[in-house]
Amino acid sequence: MKRTNTFAVRPLTDDDEQVLRDLLDASAALWNEINYQRLMRYNDEDGFEGEDVWDADTGALEGKYKDVLGASTAQTVRRANTEAWRSFFRLKKKFHDESNTSVTDHPEPPGFRGNEDDGRILKGVVRKDAYSVEWGDRSRLEMVVGKELRDRHNSPKSRLRLEIVGDPNWPNYEDQGRLELWYDESDSTFRASQPVTVTDARHTPLADETAALDIGANNLVACTTTTGEQYLYEGRQLFQRFRETTREIARLQSKLREGRYSSKRIRRLYRKRTRRRDHAQEALCRDLIERLYAEGVDTLYIGGLTDVLETHWSVKTNAKTHNFWAFKQFTERLVCTAEEYGISVEVRSEAWTSQECPQCGGIDRTTRHQDTLTCPCGFEGHADLTASDTFLRRHQNSPSSDWRTRRKASRQRHTEKAVRPMARPVSSEIADFRDAENAQRFPARFEWDDHNWSELPRSHRPKEQRTDPSTVHRDGNVASGKSLTG
Ligand SMILES: [Zn+2]
Numbered sequence: 001m002k003r004t005n006t007f008a009v010r011p012l013t014d015d016d017e018q019v020l021r022d023l024l025d026a027s028a029a030l031w032n033e034i035n036y037q038r039l040m041r042y043n044d045e046d047g048f049e050g051e052d053v054w055d056a057d058t059g060a061l062e063g064k065y066k067d068v069l070g071a072s073t074a075q076t077v078r079r080a081n082t083e084a085w086r087s088f089f090r091l092k093k094k095f096h097d098e099s100n101t102s103v104t105d106h107p108e109p110p111g112f113r114g115n116e117d118d119g120r121i122l123k124g125v126v127r128k129d130a131y132s133v134e135w136g137d138r139s140r141l142e143m144v145v146g147k148e149l150r151d152r153h154n155s156p157k158s159r160l161r162l163e164i165v166g167d168p169n170w171p172n173y174e175d176q177g178r179l180e181l182w183y184d185e186s187d188s189t190f191r192a193s194q195p196v197t198v199t200d201a202r203h204t205p206l207a208d209e210t211a212a213l214d215i216g217a218n219n220l221v222a223c224t225t226t227t228g229e230q231y232l233y234e235g236r237q238l239f240q241r242f243r244e245t246t247r248e249i250a251r252l253q254s255k256l257r258e259g260r261y262s263s264k265r266i267r268r269l270y271r272k273r274t275r276r277r278d279h280a281q282e283a284l285c286r287d288l289i290e291r292l293y294a295e296g297v298d299t300l301y302i303g304g305l306t307d308v309l310e311t312h313w314s315v316k317t318n319a320k321t322h323n324f325w326a327f328k329q330f331t332e333r334l335v336c337t338a339e340e341y342g343i344s345v346e347v348r349s350e351a352w353t354s355q356e357c358p359q360c361g362g363i364d365r366t367t368r369h370q371d372t373l374t375c376p377c378g379f380e381g382h383a384d385l386t387a388s389d390t391f392l393r394r395h396q397n398s399p400s401s402d403w404r405t406r407r408k409a410s411r412q413r414h415t416e417k418a419v420r421p422m423a424r425p426v427s428s429e430i431a432d433f434r435d436a437e438n439a440q441r442f443p444a445r446f447e448w449d450d451h452n453w454s455e456l457p458r459s460h461r462p463k464e465q466r467t468d469p470s471t472v473h474r475d476g477n478v479a480s481g482k483s484l485t486g
Helices: 014-041 051-055 058-069 071-096 147-152 236-254 264-294 319-323 327-340 351-355 383-394 400-415 428-436 469-475 481-485
Strands: 002-011 123-126 131-134 140-144 159-165 179-184 189-197 209-215 219-225 230-234 297-304 344-347 367-369 372-374 380-382 444-448 453-455
Touching: 002 014, 014 051, 014 058, 014 071, 014 123, 014 147, 014 159, 014 179, 058 071, 058 147, 071 123, 209 327, 209 383, 219 264, 219 383, 230 264, 230 383, 236 264, 236 444, 264 297, 264 327, 264 444, 264 453, 297 327, 297 383, 327 344, 372 383, 380 383
Parallel strands: 209 297, 230 444, 297 344
Antiparallel strands: 002 159, 002 189, 123 179, 131 140, 140 159, 179 189, 209 219, 219 230, 367 372, 372 380, 444 453
């Protein structure tokens, strides 16, 4: 498995810091010179072959920097730029292929490290065999630097040694890849990312519980576990901002001169939109999987896209925009994160479970309005949570009686912990089961605040309702959009 260690590094002396700064600055300078040569040769808006970019004399540029960077690093900067261009051409090809919906944003050629106004961005790469990392109480990174740079800062050693701050996610690996190093202006820290190949998953599951989740747009994830937990990750605000940005992009595009289809501002908006989405999704995967791991889940079923296509994007947007949440990428990310925890994932297409009534099993008669699923039989519940619950019961490895026994055992195990979060019942069956144990459960709900998925306070059901079963399901609709986001 390919994984990445990301960590902060600290130079040990002022001289070392200067060496590091100059090294990253020279790397960025070489990147920019190579990129400029290639960009000049890339002057087409129509075709997407761009063969000319490979004509740039990058070897000469590499030679110019090798005394400062070291030959291996200079070569690595050139290769990194080459890969960036190759990947750009690949994306562009996919973007222009109508049958391929995996690329939704118009790809841009590789950018420069910095600009004239703000100066260069301190960023560089180190070839996999030109650095070494030692993990331990005093973890450190050593890497090759060019002679000219060493002389400049009176640093006689051929390798620059940096202190590593913190512990790696993946301390045991078989192989390492090209190191990236950069200066993070936001907190004045040098950081590095080290791609590694690992064999063992970091964790093994704590028990053999199962979870099922439903992926959508309004609620990015609704999840139910066999331990009776339910989690709901709100997508509304993110979704709304995504749409606002998309509209703004469309507005700007409509104002472009004929023959042009992009501008600096449009590209910036695309980037912003993508970054925001990726950040939220990555954090969601981590948050959810860690919770599932703690619950003892070893198998996760992923279904979904239930409310996406029909509800919101069916009109007037092009096919690519249907992929606005990049669900494929999101699912892959979930699978990857789950893998780290030894949780196996099975992806199923389950669009229809969202319509099934958990109380009477009817599919044709149920109605979904916003977040609520209602059935003439009297059932009313949160649609996505219900879907994940139905989905879970359908894919139980063991028959449902077994599952209940297991859940009971599992809950007894869990009650030994001081405080247990509670999930609200979503089906009469489960409600009865829980009532029998006199346990009130509530789903955990999470909202994105641009940095974290924070858990919203769990609402507690008023006491008198507890004894009146007729209110259970209506009340079960705890996460209806109106009450949450106004
Ligand atoms: Zn029903």
